[in-house]
Amino acid sequence: GENVEQHPSTLSVQEGDSAVIKCTYSDSASNYFPWYKQELGKGPQLIIDIRSNVGEKKDQRIAVTLNKTAKHFSLHITETQPEDSAVYFCAASQGNTGNQFYFGTGTSLTVIP
Amino acid sequence: NAGVMQNPRHLVRRRGQEARLRCSPMKGHSHVYWYRQLPEEGLKFMVYLQKENIIDESGMPKERFSAEFPKEGPSILRIQQVVRGDSAAYFCASSPPPGGSEQYFGPGTRLTVT
Numbered sequence: 328g329e330n331v332e333q334h335p336s337t338l339s340v341q342e343g344d345s346a347v348i349k350c351t352y353s354d355s356a357s358n359y360f361p362w363y364k365q366e367l368g369k370g371p372q373l374i375i376d377i378r379s380n381v382g383e384k385k386d387q388r389i390a391v392t393l394n395k396t397a398k399h400f401s402l403h404i405t406e407t408q409p410e411d412s413a414v415y416f417c418a419a420s421q422g423n424t425g426n427q428f429y430f431g432t433g434t435s436l437t438v439i440p
Numbered sequence: 441n442a443g444v445m446q447n448p449r450h451l452v453r454r455r456g457q458e459a460r461l462r463c464s465p466m467k468g469h470s471h472v473y474w475y476r477q478l479p480e481e482g483l484k485f486m487v488y489l490q491k492e493n494i495i496d497e498s499g500m501p502k503e504r505f506s507a508e509f510p511k512e513g514p515s516i517l518r519i520q521q522v523v524r525g526d527s528a529a530y531f532c533a534s535s536p537p538p539g540g541s542e543q544y545f546g547p548g549t550r551l552t553v554t
Contacts, residue, residue, distance in 0.1 A: 359541045370545040422541045430482035
C-alpha cells in the first residue's frame with residue numbers, strides 16, 4: 328500500500344517569513360495530493376490540492392509543488408500570519424472517487440508574532 | 441450549503457458500552473468515508489460507503505466495528521463493546537458525485553472510553 332511521510336513534525340517561523348512542509352509518497356499510482364489544515368478541536372480543512380499532470384499550483388499565499396519522478400510534494404506558505412498556526416496534513420490518493428486518502432503524520436506550524 | 445455534519449461532537453462511554461457516531465454528508469454528496477485519528481497521529485482510513493452499500497472496509501477492524509449508510513438518514517459508525525484503545529477522534533468525509541476526487545471533512549466526534 329501507499330506510505331506517506333511528512334517533515335518536519337513541528338515548525339516555528341516568525342510572522343512574515345515563509346514556511347515549507349515536505350511529503351514523500353511510495354506508490355507511483357497515486358496522482359492526487361491534497362493538503363489539509365486542522366485547527367485545534369476542528370476537522371481538517373482542504374486548503375489546496377494538486378494532480379499529477381501539474382507541477383505547481385498557487386493560491387494567494389499558498390503554493391504546492393509536485394515532483395513525480397522523485398515522488399515528493401511540498402506546501403509553501405509565504406508571508407505567514409499568526410492565523411496560519413495549525414497542524415497541516417498532506418495526503419495522497421489514486422484520485423478517483425472512493426479511493427482512500429493516505430495521510431502524513433502532520434506538521435504543527437507555529438507563527439510567532 | 442451546509443458542510444459535513446457529525447454528532448455528537450464529544451462522546452464518553454464506559455468500557456463495554458456501545459458507541460454510535462453519526463455523519464450527514466454535504467448536500468448533493470452520496471459518498472461517505474470514515475477516518476480515525478489517534479492523538480499526535482494522522483488520519484487512518486476505515487471505511488468507504490455509498491448509499492446502502494459498503495464499498496471498501498479494508499481499514500476497519502474485523503470485530504466490534506460496523507458502518508452503514510441507509511437510503512434515508514445519516515451514515516452511522518457503530519463500535520460495540522468499546523475498549524480504551526478506541527478512544528480517538530473519528531472523522532467523516534464526503535465527496536461529490538463520481539469524478540470528484542476531493543473529500544470534505546466534518547468536525548469530528550471525539551470518543552473517550554473510561
